Amino acid sequence: MAGMSVLTRDEAQTRARLLDVHHYAIDLDLTGGDETFDSRTTVRFTVLGDRSGTDTFIEVKPAELRSVTLDGHPLDPAALDGGRLPLTGLAPGTHELRVEAAMRYSRTGEGMHRFTDPTDGETYVYTQLFLDDVQRVFPAFDQPDLKAVFDLAVTAPEGWTVLANGVTEHTGDGRWTAATTPPISTYLVAVAAGPWHSVRTEHRGLPFGIHCRRSLAPHLDADADEILDVTRACFDRYHEKFAEPYPFDSYDQAFVPEFNAGAMENPGLVTFRDEFVFRSAVTDTERQTRAMVIAHEMAHMWFGDLVTLRWWDDIWLNESFAEYMGYQTTAEATRFTGTWTDFGVSRKPWGYDADQRPSTHPVAPEHVPDTASALLNFDGISYAKGASALRQLVAWLGEKDFLAGINTHIERHRFANATLADFIDSLASATDRDVHAWADAWLRTTGVDTLTPRLAPGENGTCSLTLDRAGSRPHRVAVGLYDRDVAGDGRLTLRERVHLDVPQDAPRPLGRRPALLVPNDGDLAYAKVRFDAESAAAIGAHLSALPDPLTRAVVWNALRDAVRDGELAAGAYLETARAHLPHETDLALVDGVLTFAASQAADRYVTPDGRPAALATLADLCRDLVRRTEDGDHPGLRLIAVRHAIDVAAHPDALAAWLADGTVPGGPELDPELRWRVLCRLAVLGAVDEAGIARELDRDPSATGREGAARCRAALPDAGAKAAAWEAMFASDGLSNYLFTATARGFWQPEQADLVRGYVERYFAEAPAVAERRGPAIAEAAGRWAFPVHAVDARTLELGRRCLDEGGPTPALRRKLADQLDDLARALRVRESAGR
Secondary structure, eight states, X not given: OTTOOOOBHHHHHHHHHHEEEEEEEEEEEOOSOSSEEEEEEEEEEEEOXXXXXXXXXXXXXXXXXXXXXXXXXXXXXXXOBTTEEEEEEEOSEEEEEEEEEEEEOBSSSSEEEEEEOTTTOOEEEEEEOTTTGGGGTSOBOOSTTSOBEEEEEEEOOTTOEEEESSOEEEEETTEEEEOOOOSBOGGGOOEEEESOEEEEEEETTEEEEEEEOGGGHHHHHHHHHHHHHHHHHHHHHHHHHOSSOOOSSXXXXXXXXXXXXXXXXXXXXXXXXXXXXOSSOOOHHHHHHHHHHHHHHHHHHHBTTTEEESSGGGHHHHHHHHHHHHHHHHHHHSSOOOHHHHIIIIIHHHHHHHHTSTTOOOSSOSOOOBHHHHHTTOSTIIIIXXXXXXXXXXXXXXXXXXXXXXXXXXXXXXXXXXXXXXXXXXXXXXXSSOHHHHHHHHHSOOSOOEEEEEEEEOGGGEEEEEEEEESSOOEEEEEEEEEEOTTOSSOEEEEEEEEEEESOSSOEEEEEOOSEEEETTXXXXXXXXXXXXXXXXXXHHHGGGOSOHHHHHHHHHHHHHHHHTXXXXXXXXXXXXXXXXXXXXXXXXXXXXXXXXXXXIIIIISOGGGHHHHHHHHHHHHHHHHHHTTTSSOHXXXXXHHHHHHHHOSOSHHHHHHHHHTBOTTSOBOOHHHHHHHHHHHHHTTOOOHHHHHHHHHHOOSHHHHHHHHHHHHHSSOHHHHHHHHIIIIIOOOOOHHHHHHHHHHHOOGGGHHHHHHHHHHHHHHHHHXXXXXXXXXXXXXXXXSSOTTOOSHHHHHHHHHHHHHSOOOHHHHHHHHHHHHHHHHHHHHHHHHHO
């Protein structure tokens, strides 16, 4: 990766003024072996204006640049420098550039990724060209506002099927051609080739297809009806929302191996991580998540693909819109109506956390100087906070005016590019409200406001409410007033939801004081909330008695925030979970609360001396949930309880018995996911060895099995196993992106702090080098999964800050390290506050 250039915004603006790119003809040959493929490309473009001697460049990152001709004249391939091929002295008018190159396959999910399935030996390739990885597949004027028409031809091994942005045709001898695309951005071109298992249908006259590896065929077939039903329902719902019809000629969804993101919105060929083809039991919440991702990516067909950002500072226009639409449309059009509860407990905290770190940025940042900087903004701000801001906007404008503005925006900029200013102007055309001021307050600022209720007593037992705001944004917020049920059975009933505009003009009379007052009831606002003392006491006693899961999500988020801010002891949070989670019915809430309780409260916020007691509390809680589900009526809840019971187990005997029997007493049976989960915990506890891991891999030789084995081996409490795992991650480059992540996730274990102590310093010394060698995807994995999160001490913080100052990490690693170190400093503050 060293020596590769990044594109600056200034360079992109200059090139956009100089060029109009018309057409790419791309011919790929995938039959040349395991390491490289041949790429032949012809680009037609026009130099604008009337000035002779224009200089520009095209980007390409080949293994070998074989030949270049411009308007029939050869250029010197040796002129390629840092991934840029200079094109100099261009006269005004139309030009044709031809490039032939050998391109390298990727093992990190960037460019043209190549994967051989260990189950059956079949090989698959697919492209992931976002943000600037098109250059790994074919030469391109690689910026989103130089849209062009694409023709694609592919030579593939016999027995393969080639998928692309348009309908593909097999013309014989392994040759495939794709239908010509409408104008799209370079990063949206897509190819997926291999012996796919496919399920095809038609809807509203368009071909629809879903595709996966052959070894996953039975699992895709089992869920094909659900996936296609969701796809059709969302497609129809979007045609009710959007005036513009779906703009491409087909809709394929390919579930591909070792995919870094959740999915990618390539026009006509959406690629998903193939973990969404479930090979083991899953909960309904996980099915809901898959449905939401389908809806999210489909929204991009209009907002992102048809209308595309001009530069990467407006990436939120893509992701925030699709995030909002994904959750909203899934709730409207499918059986999964509880999406916003899941958003509240699993996605929104991602935004809150990101917005409180030093690396926070506005939803719509004004300064994104280059592509390396842009890549860092794919975070909880652009997704979760942006979607929350849009949800607040819809509540303020009303959905009718919001959609009218969206349709105006699409009509104005179809098959072109747009900016934040264009978007706001389109919204403003549909309403009398001051959308520009809203954008300034919500999209150009950083940080999380905090809303705290203040009650003033009135006459005859009445009171009035002022919602104090620590922050600067206007909020349209509901406040839930809850009374104890007259039956006296501990339930809380909703008296009413009071709608306030914050800041208020005057206190709001409430009548008699409620037992519980919940700010942001319904979760339409993006803000942290706090409770008055009497409400806090009611929560401690009656949280699980609140009637609406979304209200409970708001309360659980408030408790989570209070723990992270050092205002509520982690132990108190665990006890609240212990008291109320056994009565919870919403799967997303149970899983979200248990995940935070284990991975943050027990593993980071409680001191090492207090961790065994914290794990015991969680084990008791999981045991209660398992007992509650013995009747078989709540399989999803039972599965969540069993998963977390495995993860917090302090003793191996019960787990070893489950593994030997192949089942949890009373169910569920141990499918591959549960078997690897049990084995990993046994590895951490020192109750399995390499031979046991090898036997399990023989039983499950799939790609997921290989990842499970890598994680288990790295988790063994053995110096040799740790050394081998470290060598694989940091000294050699043989691990794919998924195997790197699996190894990293197994390596650091709180139970093994003494064993891995010496590796903490080595991490900060060696992570920058692997990030530099292997690129952004591995840098992100090294920063996210290989970071020593268990080492909550001042020494780790010092080493990390020194690495930032002196170690020269790449931008992708620097961002992850900065965030991890801020979280570490927060954990230290939480522990300190608990000790006072």
